[in-house]
Amino acid sequence: xxxxxxxxxxxxxxxxxxxxxxxxxxxxxxxxxxxxxxxxxxxxxxxxxxxxxxxxxxxxxxxxxxxxxxxxxxxxxxxxxxxxxxxxxxxxxxxxxxxxxxxxxxxxxxxxxxxxxxxxxxxxxxxxxxxxxxxxxxxxxxxxxxxxxxxxxxxxxxxxxxxxxxxxxxxxxxxxxxxxxxxxxxxxxxxxxxxxxxxxxxxxxxxxxxxxxxxxxxxxxxxxxxxxxxxxxxxxxxxxxxxxxxxxxxxxxxxxxxxxxxxxxxxxxxxxxxxxxxxxxxxxxxxxxxxxxxxxxxxxxxxxxxxxxxxxxxxxxxxxxxxxxxxxxxxxxxxxxxxxxxx
Numbered sequence: 001x002x003x004x005x006x007x008x009x010x011x012x013x014x015x016x017x018x019x020x021x022x023x024x025x026x027x028x029x030x031x032x033x034x035x036x037x038x039x040x041x042x043x044x045x046x047x048x049x050x051x052x053x054x055x056x057x058x059x060x061x062x063x064x065x066x067x068x069x070x071x072x073x074x075x076x077x078x079x080x081x082x083x084x085x086x087x088x089x090x091x092x093x094x095x096x097x098x099x100x101x102x103x104x105x106x107x108x109x110x111x112x113x114x115x116x117x118x119x120x121x122x123x124x125x126x127x128x129x130x131x132x133x134x135x136x137x138x139x140x141x142x143x144x145x146x147x148x149x150x151x152x153x154x155x156x157x158x159x160x161x162x163x164x165x166x167x168x169x170x171x172x173x174x175x176x177x178x179x180x181x182x183x184x185x186x187x188x189x190x191x192x193x194x195x196x197x198x199x200x201x202x203x204x205x206x207x208x209x210x211x212x213x214x215x216x217x218x219x220x221x222x223x224x225x226x227x228x229x230x231x232x233x234x235x236x237x238x239x240x241x242x243x244x245x246x247x248x249x250x251x252x253x254x255x256x257x258x259x260x261x262x263x264x265x266x267x268x269x270x271x272x273x274x275x276x277x278x279x280x281x282x283x284x285x286x287x288x289x290x291x292x293x294x295x296x297x298x299x300x301x302x303x304x305x306x307x308x309x310x311x312x313x314x315x316x317x318x319x320x321x322x323x324x325x326x327x328x329x330x331x332x333x334x335x336x337x338x339x340x341x342x343x
Contacts (some may be wrong), residue, residue: 006025006026006080007025007026007027007080007081007318007321007322008023008024008025008031008072008074008078008079008080009023009024009025009027009079009080009081009082009083009113009314009317009318009321010022010023010065010068010069010076010079010081010082010083010104010110010314011023011024011082011083011084011115011310011311011313011314011317012061012065012082012083012084012085012097012100012101012310012313013084013085013097013117013120013308013309013310013312013313014057014061014085014089014093014094014096014097014100015085015087015088015089015090015093015094015097015117015308016048016053016089016090016093016143016144016308017037017048017053017056017093017308018035018036018037018307018308018309019035019036019056019057019060019061019064019096019097020033020034020035020036020064020308020309020310020313021034021061021064021065021067021068021310022034022068022309022310022311022313022314023068023069023071023072023074023079023314024127024311024314024315024317024318026318027123027126027314027315027318027319027322028126028127028130028315029127030127030311030314031071031072031073031074032067032068032069032070032071032072033068033304033309033310033311034064034067034068034071034310035064035307035308035309035310036060036063036064048090050090050091050092050093051092053090053092053093054090054092054093054095054096057093057096057097058096061096061097061100062100065100065104068310076104076108076110077108079108079110080110080111080321081105081110081111081112081113081317081321082101082104082105082108082110082111082112082113083101083113083114083115083313083314083316083317083318083320083321084097084098084100084101084112084113084114084115084313084317084331085097085114085115085116085117085120085313086098086114086115086116086327086331086332086333086334086337087116087117087333087334087335087336087337088116088117088118088144088145088334088335088336088337089117089144089333089335090335091333091335094333094334094335095333098114098331098332098333101331102329102331105329106329111321111326112326112327112328112329112331113317113320113321113325113326113327114325114327114331115313115316115317115320116316116337116339116340117308117313117337118140118145118147118149118275118339119155119157119316119339120312120313120315120316121140121142121274121275121278121306121312122138122140122149122151122157122272122274122316123312123313123315123316123319124274124301124305124306124309124311124312124315125138125272125274125299125300125301126315127301127305127311127312127315128301128302128305129272129299132270132272132299134151134152134153134154134156135150135151135152135153135266135268135270136151136268136270136271136272136299137149137150137151137259137262137263137266137268137270137271137272138151138271138272138273138274139255139259139271139272139273139274139278139287140273140274140275140278141167141168141169141255141273141274141275141276141277141278141280141283142167142168142169142275142276142277142278143167143169143170143173143186143276143277144167144169144170145162145163145167145275146162146163146167146168146169146215146217146255147159147161147162147163147339148160148161148162148213148258148259148262149339150262150266151272154319154323155316155319155320155323155325156340157339157340158340159339159340160213160262161211161212161213161214161215161258161262162214162215163214163215163216163217164208164214164215164216165216165217165218166216166217166218166221167217168215168217168251168255168277169185169186169275169276169277170217171217171218171220171221171251172185172186172189172248172251172277173185173186174221175189175221175224175244175247176188176189176244178224178225178228179228179238179240179243179244180240181240181244186276186277186279186280187279189244189247189248190248190280190281190282192240192241192244192245193241193244193245193248193282194245194281195241195245196239196240196241196242196243196244196245196246197241197242197245197246198245198246198248198249198282199246199249200239200242200243200245200246201227201242201243201246201247202246203220203223203224203227203246203247203250204219204220204223204250205220205250205253205254206219206220206254212258212261213258213261213262215254215255215258217251217254220247220250220251220254224243224247227243228243248280248282249282252280252282252283252286253286255283255287256283256286256287256290259271259273259287260290260291260294260296263294263296264294268296269295269296269297270296270297270299271287271291271296271297271298271299272298272299272300273287273299273300274300274301274306275306276306276307276308277306278300278301278306279303279306279307284300287300288300
């Protein structure tokens with residue numbers, strides 16, 4: 001199972017509403033990946049309630065870690081180091097994972113490696129794409145983040161573009177709520193959009209004048225809400241499938257055009273997508289098509305590795321570990337941790 005030179009990371013992820021643990025070998029081989037999702041609980045409230053998320057993490061964390069070790073058929077003795085997300089995310093949720101990781105590291109006398117959540121999302125691409133190595137461009141799209149990142153090396157990142165307001169996933173959730181689809185918005189819009197005409201309604205694609213690679217999604221969200229209000233005031237019926245398909249196309253266009261332009265400007269030939277919204281079928285198809293047209297190699301994780309999971313944290317932790325990164329027992333949750341920031 002484990003050679004002397006193998007590095008086995010026990011990874012923990014609890015930044016939002018998934019309690020997750022995984023065992024990852026040498027950064028690319030997943031031996032186990034256990035995820036306890038709280039979606040059913042938070043759906044009742046139309047979004048994640050931080051206090052409830054934290055409490056559920058406390059209940060779930062020990063069983064999830066035990067299950068990850070059991071499924072990987074290893075014990076703590078076999079583990080090389082403990083990796084954990086320490087930011088960004090919900091502070092209470094992060095604290096549960098960080099406290100668990102510190103306790104295990106102390107009790108088992110193992111090194112502790114803190115991981116940036118976005119670095120985890122980017123590293124998810126290493127799991128199934130064994131040939132992928134930096135440098136490349138990563139388009140990270142999730143509920144809380146929309147970034148264009150130049151991955152210069154393992155653990156070395158430069159953020160070239162970011163959202164100025166709402167993240168793409170946030171816009172999906174808000175529009176889904178406005179049209180009555182409920183939470184979580186992303187998958188529900190993706191499904192309904194397949195029945196609609198993406199050319200039915202023209203929504204704005206915002207450009208940030210002084211920053212060509214930055215994003216802005218509050219304008220399109222407002223445009224959708226205005227369209228709904230206007231139709232309701234006139235007593236017109238709204239074709240929800242057309243509405244969400246047109247909204248989705250506007251968001252996807254904004255993401256894809258910038259990502260492809262950046263790859264070209266950086267004279268690279270590799271583009272990876274990551275984050276929860278990277279599992280959106282329209283986004284994946286559009287990026288793939290544009291990459292093929294422009295002779296760019298396209299990388300994407302399977303949907304299970306797009307949403308929050310610990311396998312991606314295990315992959316990122318491996319590369320941090322081999323680079324010599326170690327954290328002390330004073331490691332703390334940092335809800336607004338910047339990518340590339342070393343604590």
